[in-house]
Amino acid sequence: MTAEEYQVEMKNICKSFSGVDALKSVDLKVKAGEIHAVVGENGAGKSTLMKILSGAYSKDSGEIFLNGEKTDIRNPKDGREQGIAVIYQEFALVNDLSVAENIFIKEIGESRFINWKELREKAGKLLNELGFGMIDADTIVSRLSVAYQQVVEICKALTGDISVLVLDEPTAVLASNEIEQLFELLKGLRDNGVAIIYISHRLEEVFDISERITVMKDGECVDTLKTSETNEHEIANMMVGRQLSAFFPEREANIGEKVLEVKNIRSGKAVKDVSFDVKEGEVLGLSGLVGSGRTEALRTIFGADKIESGKIFLDSKEINIKTPQKSIQYGVAMLPEDRKEQGVLLDLSVRENITLSIINTISNFLGWLNKQKEMEIVNNLIEKLRIKTASVDAKVASLSGGNQQKVAISKLLAADSRVLLLDEPTRGVDVGAKIEIYKIINSLVKQGYAVIMVSSEMIEIIGMCDRAVVFREGKTVGELEKNKLTEENLIRYAMGVQKQ
Ligand SMILES: Nc1ncnc2c1ncn2[C@@H]1O[C@H](COP(=O)(O)OP(=O)(O)OP(=O)(O)O)[C@@H](O)[C@H]1O
Ligand SMILES: [Mg+2]
DSSP states (O other): OGGGGGGEEEEEEEETTTTTTEEEEEEEEEEETTTEEEEOOSSSSHHHHHHHHHTTSSEEEEEEETTTTEEOOOHHHHHHHHHHHHHEESSSOOTSBBBBHHHHHHHHOOOOOHHHHHHHHHHHHHHHHOOOOOTTTTTTTTGGOOHHHHHHHHHHHHHHOOOOEEEEETTTTOHHHHHHHHHHHHHHHHHHHHEEEEEEHHHHHHHHSSEEEEEEEEEEEEEEEEGGGGOOHHHHHHHTTTOOOOSOOOOOOOOSEEEEEEEEEETTEEEEEEEEETTTEEEEEEEEOHHHHHHHHHHTTSSSSSSOOOEEEEEEEEEEEEEEEHHHHHTEEOSSIIIIIIIIITSSSSHHHHTTTHHHHHTTTTTOHHHHHHHHHHHHHHHHHHHSSSOOTSSSSGHHHHHHHHHHHHHHHHHHHHEEEEESSSTOOOHHHHHHHHHHHHHHHHTTTEEEOSSSSSHHHHHHHEEEEEEEEEEEEEEEEEEGHHHHHHHHHTOOOOOO
């Protein structure tokens, strides 16, 4: 194939960050009218490569060709003008503006007179076309669920003329029906000749949607394969560079007494009637569609949202958790869904992030910090979770997405707790690290922790949980014991097909 037949050609791209090589001579060729998946472990360099393509980062060396012509992409504006649209892993929305304002933010910035009515209508039309007519263009973005914020990001990218669309883990926050809608949209764009680069840690969907797959590892491109000529197992092994063990590690169930119980709790519009319990040594899954109230239920238990009625019991005694601080005192800790908003402090270092949650354990009553103990705990967690960071003092912002998630988890582990509320704990995490997180969960329940885990990946609920509760429209509508945990049963309850 001659160079002109590629819409995008990146050659020998190198990039280092203060001496650390993030990309070592990477090649990537993407055709017009193809969906090209890029996969690789956390920190492999996927996002960095895309930021170079979009103009967000400058490359140290290498060449970029668009439609056969050598080009320079000096900044994001330059990239957009050359038809490159990127949807980043971390959103870039303005929280206080409405959906319509966010979608047309460029136009608002560039024109002096704005017809607000027209803007709203245009935004509404676009949302409708994408199959997301239920999102009101007037809503303030911060009020939307993470999934819907993602949809707004996509709309924003589609307002211009594009020939290359990059999606960096677009489905990490979407539920299965929303993913289908997104895929329809992408196929339409592909058939119109757009070159689509699709980054995802969910191999299943990579195989669903892509024509070719490029595997990256440690800043290098391992290979590019035709999707129809390979399989998930081969790709996963290429990604980690070794034979992977069983995806869901075995766990000997050793389930004890009931620890936490919630009865008919209610909060705001999202949590209408939720009841369930979790026992020592048990992993309880919360399943259901995005928007079914799972996250909000966890937030209510954690004291982050106000409980309006219903009761929470710890060791069969009613407790009154009004704030997250109170919850942590009771030994109930939470890993939030949106790590950027609540999970980690991006401007602080890895060490500071971990230390903040254990400050009481490692400082004496006068407030002196026991440096040695601090370093021990921090290093131990970095090792245990295999956090890839240049040093303990590197800012969390400089870590890859999956490694940021690991920092959020390590914060949780550092604090003293008994009940862990995990909201999408493996979101954005690569296969190898996923298995690590599963192993960590297994070792925690073995020590007697009770784990409550929200997951939108049914396979994860089935593979990891001893029991699952299904949410629908703010209510718990069913409970499935391990031997009844099948995709079919989960979907039935989630969609309301099954009679109670
Ligand atoms: N702004 C930055 N400053 C310093 N180092 C960085 C920066 N951006 C990325 N890196 C480093 O470059 C490497 C590649 O990171 P990148 O974000 O591209 O990985 P990724 O493949 O997208 O991973 P993930 O699947 O976790 O999102 C990592 O080691 C990361 O720490
Ligand atoms: Mg990334």
